[in-house]
Amino acid sequence: MPGWYFDKQELKHTPSGAAGLDYKTEMRYRKEGARFIIDTGMKMDLGYNTTATGVVYYHRFYMFHSFQQFPRFVTACCCLFLAGKVEETPKKCKDIIKIAKALLADNKFATFGSDPKEEVMTLERVLLQTIKFDLQVEHPYLYLLRYAKCLKGDKAKLQKMVQMAWTFVNDSLCTTLSLQWQPEIIAVALMYLAGKLSKFEVVDWVGRNPAHLRWWDMFVEDVTMDLLEDICHQVLDLYSQPEVKSSSESPPPGASRPAAASPSNQSTSRQSNGATTSTTASSASTASSTSEKTQISPETVPPPVNTRIPPPSDVPYPYQTFTHAPPPISYGTPVSFAPPVNTPPPLLGPSPIPSLLSAPPPNAFPPFVNQPPPFTPVVPPPNASFFGNGLPQGHTRHRPPFFPP
């Protein structure tokens, strides 16, 4: 949707900045808020879609209001609350607050005031108006899976690449990428990054034509290597920030971008319950594409890298963890290029599960979603009668809209 993308200059001149907050702190607040939404969403078994939608609302909100005026965790709760309703996975406001109370330190929870529920509910209208009622938000996940289906090559490797890219998409929520680039472009960039790290080189793809130099030329236009690198760096920068508050015993070696560590390290770095470290991430930061770049300020609190607890062993694949396991890709299904509005993703065909997954994926976490991915169809609400009760026979349900956007 146009109007929701900002250039780097604009991102540096936000209401918070105008009110005196320095850029680094603002980025930290954004990260913490995003992280908090993700954590709360996970605790409540909300799908990755709902969580991601909440995070996007959050980032957009602070393009129009300052952190000084609107305490970030209240906003974060409100964003998740609204996203829950929009994505048809509603959670009660009071339940969200309960989780918030458990997750936040007392001084932070104090920003909710004496009547936390009222505080969040009051904010709902401000939030709606601020995000201009643009409630439907698309995320890179959908595109990631769609694109992956077109790539030819070793399936196990491909699956691994997709998983890694999925992680990067999760982590990208903690950056302002969703305010800069369309989900299609982010998906391409992070697949490119994951491809490099997992040494999955795309040599051929379905639908290739001579005009396509790279596989992504088929899906996005005018994406330069510089742009891709820039996007990758923004995600990788998350991992290179020093861990400060975490009591974690193993600070990420990635603080200064270590040179070694292949992606395969990830599988060996699973932490036992509850340990929150960023091993995955730090190994990721060894991207060959990563050159020396941004210096990270020492005062910056480390990014909440989405590494968590391994999945319970009794959860059958395909489980979907927030961080590591994308839904299985099915091959051989025709790919639909027109983004359908509110339609379930076309990927639940017979899904060959690559042998890679006989063991749970590296650093995988508790099932974040009940699969399949909850791209929920629009269900006619019982008494909101402008939705039809169904479509007439023979009507193509998911026909692409008349005019593509």
Next chain:
Amino acid sequence: MAQSSSNGQDKSSNTYEALNKIGRGAYGTVYKARDKQTGQEVALKKVCIPLSEDGIPMNTLREIALLKQLNAYDHPNIVKLLDICHGQQIGKDLMMFLVFEHVEQDLAMYIEKHTKGFKTTEIRNLSKQIVHGVDFLHSNRIVHRDLKPQNLLVTSDGHIKLADFGLAKTYDFEMKLTSVVVTLWYRSPEILLGLPYSTAVDIWSIGCIIVELFTRKPLFCGKSENEQLNEILRVLGKPPKDEWPAKNAPIKWSSFDINEKVDIKSIAPSMCENVLSLVMNMLTFDPNKRITALEALNHEYFLEEPINT
């Protein structure tokens, strides 16, 4: 939260200056208004949203999300949604304003104006645009439910734009207060019979409207549900008994004493074979047998060379 009130409340009255009630659409109040900043004229549709314990209800949010999403497609035959803002909260109800582009003229006025009738090519052009708009709504799983000439806007350059869909009518404020007489003339049999309905109801309405473009008067003009049904059956004849919804219909098939039917062709003599065939496919009693918007777009009538009309 003091700061929220300045942001959260009544943006509408700060931004828009209401000019007069248009009252278009029997359900809700629609005002013509002016954007104070740009001077642009807009149509403000006032809706009333009952707040639940958890704020704005999920269904309302879903519908707004969908409206906004549809709007992003910028379909030529759909009225443009410019803005949404909320007004005051009155008790447990939140006033909300949907701000649409304002189009001065609707199809009812347009028909009125053309005292000499339309050229057949123009009728086809208008019809096709209506079907296009409806097909767009249907492919996004929206049923308009109240298509009629008053809801079809005609721009100054002769384009049709569908208006007054979305946000379930039950949220409409005015409906609670006044007992507006809703026109039944474009209602399909299944609605009149109180049966479940879907996208096919809109097709029925289009059928009625196309005939009206030829005759310049409404095809079926009943004053009550019963009378409307009678009118329909008088012209189209009674459907075969097995097409009558046996179980659910409140009215029995046998209660209509109709034997012969009127040929639509005799009502609108200037209709060519193709348009007659399309209209008859739209005015099919059984909603499951009615033509769909997509099929209609591929109907011979819309494919034939202009010269043949």
